[in-house]
Amino acid sequence: MEHSKQYFKDPDVKPWIQPSNSSRIIPCETFEHHSKYNSIITQFDLVCSRDILVAATQFFHLFGVLLGGIITTKLLESISPRNTMLLGMYSQIMCGCLTGLVNIFELHMLFRCLSAICCGLMYTAGGVILSDITSGKYRTASMCLFEQFWSIGVMFLPGIASFWSNWSHLYLAISLPTFVLVFLHRWIPDSPKWLLQQGRIREAKAVLEDSAKVNGNTNQIPSDFVDQLNLMAEIMKTKPDPDPWWSIWETYKTRKNLILVHLAWSIFIIVYYGMLLNIRAFGTDHLQINTVIAGASEIIGTFIGFGLIMCTAKKWFLAGLFNIFGGLVTYLAWIIPAEVIGNLRTVFLMLTAMVAKMSISCCLSLLTVCTTELAEENKKKGAAYSAIVWARIWLLSAPFVGATIIFGQLLPQTIFGSLTLIGGIIAGSIHSPQTHPCIKKLQFSQKVHCIN
Template sequence: MQTKVDAVGRITGPWGKWQLRTVLLIFLCKIPSSWFMACIIFTAPAPRHGEFFCKPPQAMGTPNQTEWIKVSHPQKEEREDQEFSIDFCNIYEDAQEHAHHYYNYENSAQEPKVWEKPLARNSNVIPCTEFQHEASYHSVVTQYDLVCSRDILVSVTQFFHLFGVLTGGILANQLLKYFSPRNVMLFGMITQIFCGNLTGHVASYELHVFFRCLSAVCCAQMYTAGGMIMADITGGKYRTCVSTLFEQFWSIGVMMLPGVASFWSSWSHLYMAISWPTVILIYLWQWIPDSPRWMIARGRVQEAKQILLQCAEMNGTRYSLPHDIDQQLELQAQTAMDAPPPSGWWSMWKGKKAVRHIICVHLAWSLYIVVYYGMLLNIRSFSREHLYINTFVAGFSEMMGTFFGLFLILKTTRKWLWTGLFNIIAGCIAYCGWLVPKPGEIPIDANVALLMCSAMVSKMAISTTLSILTTCTVELVSDDKKKITSFSTICWARFWLLGAPFIGSTVVFGQLIPQTAFASLAIWGGICTALISSPRTHPITKPVTSSSPASGTTNQGAQNIASQFTIIEGMDNKGYAPSTNPIISSNTIRKLTTPQSNLPPQLMPGIWTTKIHEDGPPM
């Protein structure tokens, strides 16, 4: 058995000015990532009635649009109010032959030589294949004729973005085996600018979805590598807070997106507006350090030492550094390279309650992440006139949910149960959208406000659960299974996330159909999370008391030794129970407790070697 040697963690400490600066800079990477995910709300707004119609043939000259629509498009009866409206998706088959009855041609030679009048509704109706758009905003819809039967292609563009997120995360994990996290971040930033600008300027729909997918791959590389750096340089409750609040800047990006979109009247300009700010991140990249643990694990001790010296200098702990820092780092590097290979996928299914927990947490991840992104995109169906304020409210709801999730993580012992009940109740509130009066019965503003209230309560509950899933999923397994469990749950969730845009496309059957589907999924997710149980994330520590001075000295020495061992993969030694048996002499204990340094002492048998004594503390 090997000891958990963590000289890096002892030097950096759990938190300091150096960590604060690094974390804030990495947080900024979430903003362009959220812009690229949610920009479809503004680049493909649902067209209003009359903003498009079937394009008249070129041979007809320049006809009157109103008269052309009357003669070419049939009428359909609306289901809800039973009134007739123009069907802009279909056209009369003989519309061109009878168009001459509705136009005044300056040159008689231009008039079609057909004299019979149209047969009105007795004519055959065929789908229109080419449209003319009169919208004031140039969008993806107007660029690629994504209306009527081609409306589903709007969801396809979002599908390819989410596919890029899935493949980008997998690719980032492979790149991190060979390239440092800092370099992977820089590569993602540079390629995101390039691909993002091309996404808004290509001529064909196929190239648009291709570059949208590549942009998502680049964004996934940025925040995956950044998350690894943050987890490596923080510890204790600070790591928990950083991991949870990482999503806050995603919500901030969603709240900022309406303001960015309001300055542009073209979708291609909007893609430029959300791509070029990453140049600022490239400039700030020089102050983002690399992961010292990544360096240590690959034997690059001197590079890791330089990073740690910068940390100590900024945190004001340089004078507390040990004189044998090189030996300690080399020992940690050797220990990391001698470590056994990571556990496989099947290992996480072994253990007490393992099957139930793993199944429930995988189901919860897949359900909640689909609802989380699907409900954000679904605000397009509530009202195009209120799109900007609705997007801001959705981002604010996500932010409040994340704060509530952090509270449950830090303060409660039954976080899984409470968040499950919250989602079940919020899902029932989302069902109440069917009780909201129609716009004809109340003003349109009141109708949209009530629908948003019914949806955003569920949005807040889902954000709460996702913050808990992000931070606490690894608590369900032992230390050697944490990495594979995290990778498995995220990949599983992102695979099912691919279906979220198509659930939103069911809005063609009714405005509240997608919201009902998402509420049902949230309720099922609440049942899954309620079945999960794990210990408190940060247990309340109590001081150890003893009746005799001798035993008190022994317990104090055991605690001091325990405080020097931290799991390298990012979890604290909260489950450690010190042995009551003395493992070293009192002279050694006296050396450990001297205030000479807050770092481990020089190499000593049984503590800083790769083996431990049989009577040592259980690890």
């Protein structure tokens, strides 16, 4: 009673109606929860004026993602990608379990950040291996579809969560299965390119011979295979290191595209994660099915992006149009009649949001695969590093955009939709050559052409 008098004019008569400080969020001293599921929100009382701490814990997770990529890049200078993955696996098991076991909120945020760093070790090192053991269209496919497993994980998460009634148990359930990856690690190949750069010829030879055996191409291994590997290792030693990431801005003819691609990265990465976190704005009654739909929308969008990369030189323009359309569709949420309530309203809200979810995933596929096309050969690695770090710095703001829901249910979606629209205009202005130009040749008196 004494506490409420600080904020309400008349605490005896429905005090929650007329706060004296004109605030929409009233600080509370104690909370009483009646929920079948013991979530982080109920565990740490992340409600009322403490609701912003939900965004804070998400912020620390995304900060760990940022640090994980930077740390992995540095570790790969001396530790092989395969061993970096193994380090990340063991570390993630430990940090992930501790995240769910600690009962102090500050420690929870710390270990959540550390868990994200460990995931970054696995994710980034795995991407390097995929990039180094594939080439051409197969490399494009592996890089593009690599992102699908994130969406598949999003779709599986509600099902896994349904088996547990406590968030601590859920953290253990998603952390301990990493032991399966530790067991499968013996079959994960190392990067032959990294091994050759370190002069480890014998190990690189073993990896490549094993790959040839799996693919049934052992008869294509040349007789002077070892000599060729030695020559390649010597060339790699004498080859100058890639230009530092800041040097990408020195070339005037690529500067415009690189500025545009950095802006596109920052916008789409915010909207991609922000819209996923904003799913709970559509109600908690259907949170599980809505999360599955969001993951499925991401998969569809990724395949659309993959098709644009493989089939057309106008990939950026078409992806930009798709995102302009997706951004405009999000505004339709404002014209849903007030009479539409309950489950039907949730359906309409999801429809207006998921078109943008597809278009965003489509453009992120292009950004993941085609960013390096915009830089000169010796600056490609720097361009990729610069764009991703830049994007992950801006990603830290995504949870706080979602926190604007306190001013209205549709405000976060409107912000994300506007960003999608702006991102579509930016993406459509990027110009780069077709990723895989088709070779026009005469076959059976018919010409084979690409889509232009």
